[in-house]
Amino acid sequence: MTRRRVAALISGRGSNMAALLAAAENPDYPAEIALVLSNRADAAGLAHAASRGVRTAVVESRAFRGDRAGFEVAMEAELARHGIEVIALAGFMRVLTEGFVARWEGRMINIHPSLLPAFPGLDTHARALAAGVRLHGCTVHLVTAGVDEGPVLAQAAVPVLEDDTEAALAARVLTEEHRLYPAALGWLAAGQVRVEQGRARLSGVAMAKGCLANPLPSAPALSTP
Numbered sequence: 001m002t003r004r005r006v007a008a009l010i011s012g013r014g015s016n017m018a019a020l021l022a023a024a025e026n027p028d029y030p031a032e033i034a035l036v037l038s039n040r041a042d043a044a045g046l047a048h049a050a051s052r053g054v055r056t057a058v059v060e061s062r063a064f065r066g067d068r069a070g071f072e073v074a075m076e077a078e079l080a081r082h083g084i085e086v087i088a089l090a091g092f093m094r095v096l097t098e099g100f101v102a103r104w105e106g107r108m109i110n111i112h113p114s115l116l117p118a119f120p121g122l123d124t125h126a127r128a129l130a131a132g133v134r135l136h137g138c139t140v141h142l143v144t145a146g147v148d149e150g151p152v153l154a155q156a157a158v159p160v161l162e163d164d165t166e167a168a169l170a171a172r173v174l175t176e177e178h179r180l181y182p183a184a185l186g187w188l189a190a191g192q193v194r195v196e197q198g199r200a201r202l203s204g205v206a207m208a209k210g211c212l213a214n215p216l217p218s219a220p221a222l223s224t225p
């Protein structure tokens with residue numbers, strides 16, 4: 001099996017990147033993380049990647065202030081140098097140009113901490129709490145020009161609890177991110193994803209059965225007259 005050469009793009013903590021690295025330690029996983037690329041030299045995830053023997057690179061976005069094209073040219077050079085075939089955005093906090101996105105169409109995925117199309121953008125957990133939704137979660141999607149848009153590969157839902165804080169809810173979602181992202185990258189790398197009319201179709205992937213409801217709709221107690 002040829003493993004697809006993946007770059008994980010990070011800006012900070014890198015816990016999703018770490019989950020991808022852990023999955024790729026299995027030789028049967030269809031992708032290898034050939035590069036961790038950060039737009040910030042102080043991204044904590046860089047040290048973790050290096051400790052695992054994974055190649056790292058930094059292209060400082062600050063050095064290209066106002067020159068997104070120049071920033072992306074420098075990133076493309078790193079990606080080419082490492083023979084990258086697929087990009088996994090993993091907490092990468094820069095918006096990419098339409099040209100960059102078009103060049104990587106179908107080969108670049110992102111994880112977002114909400115059940116898209118609900119709550120695109122930032123502060124998703126606080127917004128989910130404020131909206132009063134009972135289910136929240138995360139989404140892995142192919143990247144298209146619109147921020148947090150693009151065909152959905154996979155989603156995981158978690159309950160929102162009565163006394164949830166933003167931190168508690170974020171932690172519950174993050175646990176599922178770490179399970180979902182390696183799985184979804186594996187499907188893409190293995191060629192199990194195709195896009196039809198803007199919708200991602202998966203082949204050879206087990207679909208969930210049943211439903212997740214919160215609160216649980218158990219039969220209401222019958223009141224006796």
Ligand code: GRF
Nearest residue numbers: 013014015016091111112113
């Ligand atoms: C995650 O919540 C991810 O969904 C979002 O940014 C956060 C990155 O966290 N895109 P980490 O750097 O992977 O720990």
